[in-house]
Amino acid sequence: MASLMLENALMRLDGALGQLEAAARRRVEAERGRANLETELALMQDDRARLAAELDGVTARLGDVETAAADVDQRLERAMSVIGAVIARAQAEALPPETQDEAQDDLEPAYPEPAEPDAGVRDH
Secondary structure (H helix, E strand, O other), X not given: OHHHHHHHHHHHHHHHHHHHHHHHHHHHHHHHHHHHHHHHHHHHHHHXXXXXXXXXXXXXXXXXXXXXXXXXXXXXXXXXXXXXXXXXXXXXXXXXXXXXXXXXXXXXXXXXXXXXXXXXOOOO
């Protein structure tokens, strides 16, 4: 009877050790998974910081491009106004002398000058 009790106790001890080993394996795997998640999170945070810096740079560059585009627009409008005035004068000079005074009063530049410096700036 003592040996039967000893065998039962050893079997229970063996079962308990098996459960303990299984729990330890699960714990180690969970820790590995957690470490992997922490690594992935760190990588994502680095990517986010890099992308934010790139976005700031691109946004600044876009502002520079928009300013340059507005400047070019103003210059083109002024150039078109001057060209229109030159064409109007050339057409007036090509008319016979008796109609020049009447034609000069009727001719307007094809492209009037902008009213204010920012008239050509477009909001995007």
